[in-house]
Amino acid sequence: MMAMISCILKTKHKIFLAFLFSLAVTFGAQAQGESEQAKVATKGVEPGSTEGAQVGSADPAVIDAGAALFKNNCAVCHSAGSDVIVGPGLKDVQKRRKESWLISWVKNSQALIQSGDADAVAIYNEYNKQAMPSFAFSDDEIKSILAYVGSQADVAAATPTTVAGPEGAAPGENVGTDAIGAVGGYLDIVLVVLIVVLIVLVVTLLLISSLLKNYLNKNRDLNEDDKEVVNQRFDFSKVYKSKAVRTLVMLIFVVVLLDLALDKVMGIGIQEGYAPKQPIAFSHKLHAGDHQINCNYCHSTVYESKSASIPSANICMNCHSQIKKESPEIQKIYRAIERNKPIEWVRIHNLPDLAYFNHSQHTQVGGVECQTCHGPIQEMDVVYQYSPLTMGWCIDCHRETPLNTEGNEYYDNLVKLHEQSSKGAFTVASNGGTECSKCHY
């Protein structure tokens, strides 16, 4: 029941369409229903699959490790391309500098500058004498970051625009749902074509009938009765007065009214699309989209805790103590710090107290992307609630999503047992993920 709510507007639209084109009632509704579901599914997968193209010579595992390190530590100031954020873009950095130089620079740039290294001093001066913090990475870790930067240059060459890629998503993981998505698109096209054909058909038929009528009137000698038949005049009042039509119209009216009422009632408390004005006009599009800052950088507990946590002002200050200091929006953060008053954001995602939700369960263990539930956050200037956050929506996903059991010893035996007893996918639900006490206690 609740599951319908998530796509209620679209469904209604469909029903009207189906009603008007009564020929395609059943077919149309069905096809659209599936396509809508599939759309959600594909949207959920989309960002994960962007990182699928792994190019370059280095070991993918090393690149993955490097990607994580880069996104959590470097991406704030450096892009992997050629843009300058705070520090220089790192595209082709390995060609510009020696690896050993890079390693000592990352570990302690100030030491390198003080040692009088010409390149180091030049860079330091070029970027307004802004010191790069020291990182306690091992050599291997720095090499993995470099490997990642190198691989990004290749990716950039292959695909010019990349969406902020989440880490750790295995490519091709959601092949099944992707396939449904493709079928859904196909059905959409079939429907449109069908409607066009119908319209053409109606127009053709009308044309034919008018041609025939003209022909008969001109070229044939018709008796009175035949004339009456040919030159039938359409009497609208008859239609208007017809009991059947009246009943039908009333019925439609009542159904629409009921549908609207039900919609409204079921929608109480659901804030899908809720996009309140925030005290600071923070843009996720700019940070997560354009600058590709990893979600985890600010929402620092998203992999560890129940709560993803809203960043404290000191996290903003990591960058904004240097960047865009004069912006009036950023001035608000300074004021908050000066007055020692935390920033009061307006809460968008509200789960009722009776439901327990844990971010780390989904992100760390389940490997679910932020965008699956939060939508295309990297495109949102103003964040809105993308998902309905109803129980039906949760349960739907738990029923459909295969468990992320790869490499997790917890599930090893369970996967075996499942494979023995069932051919279906080992979904969250088949591991008890739809039981009450998984979320309500």
Added chain:
Amino acid sequence: MQDRIKYWKGIEELDNTPEFAKHAHNEFPEFLPIGEGSGQESSATGKTHRRDFLKLLGFSVAAVSLASCEAPVRKAIPYLNKPVDVEPGTANWYATTYYLNGDYNSVLVKTREARPIKIEPNPTSALTPLGTSPRAQAAVLSVYDNNRLRTPLIKGKEAKWEQLDKELASKLGSVSGKVAFVSSTVISPSTKQLINEFGSRFGNFEHVVYDANSSSALLAANNGVVPGYDFSKANIIVGINADFLGTWLAPVIFAKQYIANRKVSADKKNMSRHYQFETIMSLTGANADIRVPIKPSEEHAVVSALYNAIMGGGAANVAGIDAKALANAVKDLKANAGKALVVSGSNDPSVQAMVAAINTALGANGTTIDAATPYFVKQGNDAQMLRLINDMNNGSVGAVFFYNANPAFDHPLADKVISGLKKVALKVSFAERNDETAMLADYVAPDHNFLESWNDYEPKKGYLSLAQPVLSPIFTTRQMQDSLLAWSGNATSYYEYIRNNWRKVLTGDFNKAWEKAVHDGVLQNGSSMLTVSSTFAPATIGSAAAKPAAGAIEAVLYEKVAIGNGTEANNPWLQEMADPISKATWGNYVTMSRKMSEDMQLVQGNVVKVTMANGKSIELPVLVQPGQAQGTIGIAMGYGHTIDSMPVAKGVGANAFPIASVVNNGIVYTSPVKIEKTSATSEIAQMQTHHTIMDRLVVQENTLAQYIKNPKEVTEYVRIATHEGPAKPSTVSLWDDYEYKNHHWGMVIDLNSCIGCGACTISCQAENNIPVVGKAEVLMRREMHWMRIDRYYSAVEHEEKDYATMEDPAENPSVIFQPMLCQHCNHAPCETVCPVAATMHSSEGLNQMAYNRCVGTRYCANNCPYKVRRFNWFAYSNNDKFDYTMNNDLAKFVLNPDVTVRGRGVMEKCSFCVQRVQLGKLEAKRENRRPKDGEIVTACAQSCPTDAIVFGDMKDAESRISKLLAREHGERAFHVLEELNVQPNVTYLTKIRNLA
């Protein structure tokens, strides 16, 4: 097969009174009397008028349309500057120490977003690694008590610290006469040192230590310290009026030791034998194998009989005392020399001197008593305090400080304390609330709660522990030690002071060692810091005090497990905790034997006027207590607060401290009293007598002799008659069995280990946001505790033709405790009757309860054979009628954010701490591994001081529970009401008694 033992929960069940019979068949009262006072016509008849209906309808429509408007704007406020180690949504644990009035617990405190929400035992501690006391469990609520002082007080008016410091500095400079620092026992080495340093500036300074429930005589007989008892090494334990498992000295430490030698298994078929001679039915007496009721006036005679028999070898005989039991005790003690221990709770130096001599003669020193590691948990000296009271009244005291001491309430000479204080020029109290003594003080410098403080402790020589703050002070309070430092003109903080002190005992790199000590909470390398100099006159063996006139009723003042001496009486969890023996909540009462109540024509609930020798009188209801010694009554201390700063405790019970009297410069907790019946009645809110067991086989016990003979015959298993002969009930089933692939959670409760202390019930309450409902609701049988400890009295039925047992079974019954909680049945009767499927089975064996699906039909509770479901008759949160823990913002901080606060009209029950199960699994998944055994434990199992509750995964063959079940299968393991074939996931182990 064992003798048929008859169990009953209370006198009313034994007698099957009409009142009881009526209630027994009627779990819920017939109607819900919500309409208070006169009630309107409509609610009285139960019919709704048309107009009322329309009004309601209109209101509902309006409410729904309002709700459909824009949802209220909710704020999400992050930290401005996030502390490094606080992660929202993740718990942090800190090791600290709870110590109050002898009750020492090394604990771990769980904090969420920097708010403490739960206290658990510290497994690193050698003294209290297993569990905590109920009071330690409840202590987390006390920090959020709205009635603590928010600022210092000067002459009762709120003031600033600067002003107080300024005024005190000038007053302290010009103090004339003696300066006294009055405290209860201080086991903090640094605090003690600091108090002495603070006093050194005065010419005449004394640190007066007194305990409301004193052990002066014990200390006097043992050079000022509590002997290093080790109950785990004793084969024979004789207790004389010493409730060492419940309230005496250091009960949690003793319970752990005691139970070590009480657990039996097929590999270890021996256990200690415990004799208890006592007046009231105490928790310890309830656990004894042989319990003998004695009057307080017979105590001396009993101990001297033991003394003479052991020293001289004569026969022990005391008129009026069970001669067989006494002779057996002597025989056993002699036969187990070196493995025997005699303890007495008496405050008569002569008795304690004899006990010390008996222990020496039995060779206890070096075995059951470690002289090298005495306990410091009690140091109070009655004589010192009495002298101070006299000095105050003489006008020779110039200044007096009170720290953790409230003599105006809890001293038997409270009147003289009050009159004496009027003659003292400078009175300073460090009380956390404006208590009876603080109200008489000129200055109140409120101390931090222990959860806000740094401190160090040494409960036993060589066992140091630390306390660290787990939240920043809520109010503008200041730690007592910091106040002393400030007034001494010492600029260091108490934290630095402790650190400096600890340089003496920490080895290696100090900072590292210190951090480790703070992290562990304990330092057990044998180094000791506390110096205790005996201020006692040595105890000598003398003759008994004058006996009260024959026929006089002897009253005993005793301490209850929950309330203690009343310091924490404002804690609603403790007030509503059922007393382990009487099962009574909210208040004290006069316990008396059944015979006495019949002789005096009293029934339970009749209010009697108890007049003491000093002429004071109190009025309290009667509680008929099986096992109470004839001719005696017992009244609990700690009740009867009348002050506004204790709204929860205000007017609950009566102050019984005047029963204690001063004898020979010491305090005895007994006095002869007169009892008169009054016309009033006052119902006692008891918890357990609400249900009946209808003579069914619920608890099981047997004797050690039988267990040694054949462990397979100690437990009775019910068999169902089938056409193929008797069969196990589980073989005849209507239902399909569940298949558990992943986990199968289960619990084993060892009735032999459970001492009935009730720590688990409070732990459960704290963990699961269980509301406090108040006395009126408990009387209506609407308590909300998910876990209760059923206490059954028993006696062998008359068939045996043993004349001794043919006496009144209520005179001295055996007691057995049975923790009862949702049994998480595999074929749960509740699940099948729920019309909305709000309760159903999980794939891990849990019986789940979805509150937001429940519509409150209560069918499930009716169908539950164990009566463990609880119904929310009211909204207990944000409701002024239940102003306990969920009605103000501060107290709400104690709520566990991972557990729903239930609304009105829904059923609830034990969830096997599903939030912990889920979290434990999640942590394992995050680390790509299976959960480790022992990682996931329920709150009750974690806080049990005797390890009686084992929780774990029965699917994991290597888990402790699986091994235990395999070992005890067919021996002691049984399911309650097995014949119903509900197949519980909770298994009990038969209690074994080591009868003489």
